[in-house]
Amino acid sequence: MENMPPREKINQPQQFIGYWGYGSRCELEARLSIIKTLHTTSDQLSDLDLLTENNYPIWNVAHIGFSQQSILPIHHPERIAAISASGIFTYLNSDIWVKLQRSDRLILGREPFGKVPLYWMQQGQVIWFASRLQLLLKVVENPEVNIPALYGYSCFSYVPNPLTPVSQIFAVPAGEELVWQSQSESQRLWAPISQRLSQWCEAGVQIKDETTAVKQLQALLQQAVERQISDLTDEPVGVFLSGGLDSSVVAALLVQAGIKVIGYTLDFGKAGISESLYAEIVAQHLQIPLVKVDANPHQIQKALISTVQALDLPFGDGVTVPLFLLGQRASQDTRVIFNGEGGDQLFAGWTNKPLIAAGVYQNENLSIQENFIQQYLRTFHRLWGYEAQIYQPHIYDQIQNLHPEDWIAEALDPEYCTAVLHRLRRASLMLKGSQNIHPRATALGFAHGLFVRSPFCDLPLAEWTFQVSGELCLQGVCEKYILKRAVENLLPSEIVWRQKRGMGVPLTSWCLNEFWNQIGKCLNPGKLRVENRFSPHLAAQIVGGKLGATIQGRRIGEILWLLIMWQLWRVYVFSEESGQESFDHPFWIPQKLWRFQKKWQA
Numbered sequence: 001m002e003n004m005p006p007r008e009k010i011n012q013p014q015q016f017i018g019y020w021g022y023g024s025r026c027e028l029e030a031r032l033s034i035i036k037t038l039h040t041t042s043d044q045l046s047d048l049d050l051l052t053e054n055n056y057p058i059w060n061v062a063h064i065g066f067s068q069q070s071i072l073p074i075h076h077p078e079r080i081a082a083i084s085a086s087g088i089f090t091y092l093n094s095d096i097w098v099k100l101q102r103s104d105r106l107i108l109g110r111e112p113f114g115k116v117p118l119y120w121m122q123q124g125q126v127i128w129f130a131s132r133l134q135l136l137l138k139v140v141e142n143p144e145v146n147i148p149a150l151y152g153y154s155c156f157s158y159v160p161n162p163l164t165p166v167s168q169i170f171a172v173p174a175g176e177e178l179v180w181q182s183q184s185e186s187q188r189l190w191a192p193i194s195q196r197l198s199q200w201c202e203a204g205v206q207i208k209d210e211t212t213a214v215k216q217l218q219a220l221l222q223q224a225v226e227r228q229i230s231d232l233t234d235e236p237v238g239v240f241l242s243g244g245l246d247s248s249v250v251a252a253l254l255v256q257a258g259i260k261v262i263g264y265t266l267d268f269g270k271a272g273i274s275e276s277l278y279a280e281i282v283a284q285h286l287q288i289p290l291v292k293v294d295a296n297p298h299q300i301q302k303a304l305i306s307t308v309q310a311l312d313l314p315f316g317d318g319v320t321v322p323l324f325l326l327g328q329r330a331s332q333d334t335r336v337i338f339n340g341e342g343g344d345q346l347f348a349g350w351t352n353k354p355l356i357a358a359g360v361y362q363n364e365n366l367s368i369q370e371n372f373i374q375q376y377l378r379t380f381h382r383l384w385g386y387e388a389q390i391y392q393p394h395i396y397d398q399i400q401n402l403h404p405e406d407w408i409a410e411a412l413d414p415e416y417c418t419a420v421l422h423r424l425r426r427a428s429l430m431l432k433g434s435q436n437i438h439p440r441a442t443a444l445g446f447a448h449g450l451f452v453r454s455p456f457c458d459l460p461l462a463e464w465t466f467q468v469s470g471e472l473c474l475q476g477v478c479e480k481y482i483l484k485r486a487v488e489n490l491l492p493s494e495i496v497w498r499q500k501r502g503m504g505v506p507l508t509s510w511c512l513n514e515f516w517n518q519i520g521k522c523l524n525p526g527k528l529r530v531e532n533r534f535s536p537h538l539a540a541q542i543v544g545g546k547l548g549a550t551i552q553g554r555r556i557g558e559i560l561w562l563l564i565m566w567q568l569w570r571v572y573v574f575s576e577e578s579g580q581e582s583f584d585h586p587f588w589i590p591q592k593l594w595r596f597q598k599k600w601q602a
Contacts, residue, residue, distance in 0.1 A: 014446055015039070016081045017135040018061035018098065020106045020180075021126035022187040025058055028126065032062055035138045039064045055184035056103040064135070083131055085115040085442040087336070087451035088231055095442075096172070098129055106180040112198050113342070113457040114174030114434025115442050117313070121169045125189050127180055133312050134573060136169050143167070145570065150533065151399045152407060155377070155384040157316035157562055158436040160407040165314060166574070174434035175199075198459075200426040202417040203467040210485065213472055216464065217486040224458035225253045228338075236260035238330040238337040238450075240323070241290065243278025245480060245487075245496065246340030250455050252490040254338060255286045262333055263290040264326050271506035271513075278495060285492050293329045295322045295505075297514035303328070305572050310447030314569035315440045316382070316562035318505040323444050331448035341437050342456030345428040346465045347480040348421050348473040373405045373412055376427060381555060382562060386548055389541070395533050421470035429462070507557025512543065512591060519543075520587025522564050530579030531570070538563065540585055 017035055019028050061081045078101060082094035095116040099107040108129055110118050119136055120129045130136045137143055149163040159165050161173045172178055178192040207213045239251045241263035254261050265279035276292055283290035300321050307324040308314075330337050343349070377384055384404055387396055411430040417423040438457065445452035456462075465473075468482060475481040478497075488496050511519060525536035541547045542559055551559055570576045586594045 014083050015064045015130070015132045015135065016061055016083070016098075017064070017128070017130035017132075018059065018081060019126050019128050020059040020100070021057045021124075021182070021189055023058070023124060023126040028058070029060065031139060032060055035135060036062045036064065038138065039135065055187060057106075057182050057189075059100065059106075061098070081129075081131075083116050085445070085451065086228060086453045088228065096131060104182045104184060106182075107177050108172050109177040109197070110172045110174050112175030112200075112434065112459070113429075113438050113454075113462075115438045115452070115454070115457060117439050117443075118172040119164060119169055120172065120178070122189075125187065127189065133164060133166065133169065137166065137574070140166065140168055143574070145533075145574065145576075147395060147398045147533075148402055150395075150566075151387075151402055152404065153314055153316065153566065154390065154562070155382055155404045156380050156407075156431075156436070157382055158440075159313060160431075161435055165569070174430070199416055200429050200462070201466060202419055202422040205467070206469040207467050208469045208472070210472060210482070213468055213482050214486050217482060220458075220461045220464055221249070221253060221455070221486065222257075224455045224461050225250075225257055227458065228453045228455055229254070229257055229259055232259060232336070234260065235336075236262050236334055237453075238262050238264055238334045240326050240330075240337065240339045241265050241279045241282060242340070243275045243280075243282055243495065244340065245484065246343030246456065248278075248282045248340070248491050248495050249343070249483070249487050250338050250340045251282060251286055251288065252487065253455065255288060256490065261286070261288045262330075263288055264330050265290060265292055266295045266322050266326065267292045268295050268322075268504060268506055271509040275504060278498070281492055282495055285495075291329060291333075293322075293325050295325055297510050299325060300510070301515070301518070305568060306447070307444070308565065308568045308572050311440055311443050311569075312573065313439075313443075314566050314573075315436065316558075316565045317436070317440075318507040318558065318561050320440060320444065320565070322505060323441070324447065327444050327448040327450055331450055335449065335451060336453060337445055337450045338453045338455065339441060340456065341441055341454045342433060342462075343480070343483070345425060345433045345437075346456055346462055347483045348425055348470070349428075349479055373409060376408060376412060376424075377404055381558060383559065389547060390535055390538055392532055392535065417466070419470050421473055422466055425465065425473075507561050508554050509557070511557045511560045516591040517587055519560060519564070520585050521581060522567050523560070524579075524581045525584050526582030527567070527579035529582075530577065531567075534563070537585065539587070543586070 017032070019032065059080070063081070078099045079097050080100055082097040084094050095111050096118040097109045099109070101107065106127060108118055108120055110116070116131065118129065118131060119133055120127055121136055121139065123139070128136060128139050144167045146163060146165055146167045149159045149165045152160040152163060153165065161171045164171050175197050177195045177197060179195060180192050181190045183190065237254065237259055239247060239254065239261055241247050241251055242265060251261055251263060263279060263283050265276050267276050279290060303321055303324050307321045310324065311320060327337065383390055387399060391399070408427065408431055411427040412423060414423060417426050438454065441454070442452050472482040473480065478484070484496050519539055523539035528534050528536045528538065539560065542551060542556055545552065571578050
């Protein structure tokens with residue numbers, strides 16, 4: 001939103017940018033030096049690697065603002081750059097990596113949970129790669145917004161891989177390696193070949209015995225935590241403790257392992273659904289300190305632009321700024337933060353229930369296979385289906401041949417998982433997990449110099465869950481049943497067995513009250529006309545209930561927030577002109593007066 005208070009300086013560690021290919025060394029080095037200068041301060045470290053042999057491609061990497069704990073040593077035999085979200089490195093363990101093989105092959109890779117993004121672009125016979133989109137923006141000549149990516153964002157609240165919101169720049173999908181081969185004689189590059197590193201697949205033999213599954217899961221959870229505490233000393237670590245099952249399990253396992261833990265929970269005040277009471281119950285049970293982080297509208301507004309810049313990509317979910325505030329507070333006490341992200345994806349969280357019913361219906365009506373994919377698409381609760389109303393005509397024309405179902409079809413492919421629950425969990429890992437939840441968590445942690453550790457993002461644990469019969473995950477109306485059985489002795493029963501609720505971020509309340517006037521500035525019709533992508537009066541349609549019957553209640557705030565985050569991204573990350581404000585909107589008058597006027601006109 002506009003006219004915000006001055007923003008605090010945000011530390012953004014652990015980034016790199018580099019190039020590989022055939023081009024003018026002087027030009028490439030000059031461009032790289034400019035980027036280094038723009039993003040390196042006196043207290044940051046940087047290193048360069050350089051290689052030139054005969055007709056082999058030239059390459060160089062600039063490491064910007066990194067910590068020695070989180071970046072792969074320079075003497076690694078193949079990897080010339082890599083990042084670990086957790087700060088833990090072994091020879092084979094990193095979240096993204098850049099490798100050179102035989103000097104004529106470039107490999108960009110990303111682990112399957114998608115904790116850290118990796119981007120690339122090609123200019124002539126040169127591949128540029130970076131761990132942050134904003135770094136590559138300095139390389140693109142005359143960057144343009146990618147319209148298919150914008151459309152994907154409006155459907156999912158994130159940009160679907162391999163797209164990015166900038167034309168010419170692409171993302172490496174989670175769980176893949178992209179391989180480029182050079183031709184030394186012609187000094188040209190082959191088109192990249194994609195190699196899938198792993199697949200989330202349903203096991204042929206399913207574990208159906210509850211006692212066996214509980215014992216195996218308890219061991220796997222303990223091992224997953226042990227792998228993420230191997231480097232810890234006596235310093236405390238933080239846990240983002242919502243009071244839900246997943247974060248509570250992580251906190252309990254850490255305490256059981258003898259780690260000093262501080263819990264951090266959000267306080268939305270009277271407007272939101274309070275989860276802090278449950279976080280207090282967990283903290284008291286585990287005998288750990290609990291810090292309540294104030295997430296009132298003033299704090300949200302103060303941190304909004306810094307959050308957008310830290311995220312790098314546009315993420316439209318309302319949890320992003322509250323999570324930024326959690327990281328900001330936690331960074332005062334620790335350098336390592338744990339979260340419970342990934343639990344829903346592994347153990348079939350509460351959002352799967354309506355889709356199970358859809359899957360059963362589909363099995364009885366084989367002619368409507370497409371409907372299952374569309375049903376999953378609706379679970380994002382965004383703007384899919386409203387294209388003609390929200391976009392300017394020329395944008396609408398450009399997306400006519402785009403089908404969002406194509407972006408999720410592979411994740412829902414029954415070839416890999418025949419059981420409905422495994423199919424949904426595979427999709428959740430590949431879509432909502434690796435393209436949204438995990439990369440944004442890492443970005444927000446990095447913004448405050450925090451290493452981010454997610455014990456549920458553990459490959460042996462994740463692969464094991466595809467061996468577990470669906471009845472052990474979803475038993476009747478009880479979701480995550482097997483996880484609850486495995487941890488019921490670690491936590492109070494009221495935490496383990498209570499019904500799941502999402503984070504109660506009061507977006508609609510904020511938008512229709514404290515942020516009312518700011519919506520008129522951020523989603524101003526005059527600015528939207530200059531942008532020339534969205535309908536100028538879209539915000540007024542949304543708050544007036546005129547966009548669609550399903551956009552009511554909490555959906556009003558979710559859609560407005562989605563649009564706000566896009567507008568802030570295009571101005572504060574993409575550096576696009578904001579445009580002049582107009583006054584042909586209802587947000588310049590008091591919200592109560594607008595309500596009265598609306599009621600009178602009806």
